[in-house]
Amino acid sequence: MDGKANKPVLERLSHLVGTKNKLGKAIKGYSKYREANQIATHFSEYLLPVIASSCALKAQSYSIRHSVYCEELKLEATRPNRQESDEFDAYSIPCLIRHVSSDTIAGTVRMVRPTLESELLPIEKYCMHAITNDALLPTNFERSSICEISRLAIPAHFRRRSMDHFSGAEVGKLNPSTFSQTELRCFPFIAVGLYLTATALIIQEGIEHVYVMVEPRLAKNMRLVGIKFKQIGPVIDYHGQRAAHHVDLKALKYGLSGGFAVMRDDIVAKLAQEY
16 A cells, blocks of 8 residues: 555645645644644643642752753752752742653742732742733732742753653663653643643632743743733843743633643642642
């Protein structure tokens, strides 16, 4: 049988029309979206959400942050205890993603949740000048109705589709030869899983206004997932090229569709069982 006949219809059509025209680009975009939805449905087989409710889990979160922000990216000074933490952690909830087969933490992010008037969001302390949409300034709202998602950190060996280039010493307990291709394809969705874990907490708490300071590329990717980050200021140089974004509770609840809605609902269910 002709090998071309075995190819999916969209792949054959894409080959015929090319990718330099609107139809070709639309087909390519749809194919990527469909693939992403399929991968999202496999996410929970390999990766699990965890809320750092214990000192030990918080220490793991701070350790990953130190590895990424201090040692790898050199955005922060190294600490003798190899724990990267700051004043905002006193009123933050760290969210983690655990890699099931190796029982290692594959990434972390935190939800900064102020309750007192004296407790600021990181974006308020360092980047208020980067918010030009006056209607969405955090200071317009009650402290209990705002939060910020920050300090996203994913170890280098989980930011690759293939782990063949890493030695055993670099990946620790991870054994690349045991991973299926489906499992490897899930790894780029760790950041999405972290945001959705934070989203589950935000929905649970009914927090109405969420702020993030992220790279435009990540904001665009999250919009493709269905989380509509609204840019509320220009791109500035803050730990790289980043811009202030806002997302409201309604968008978090109802913006997702397809495999990503399944992924979020699965995360919500798992967190409800454990916490």
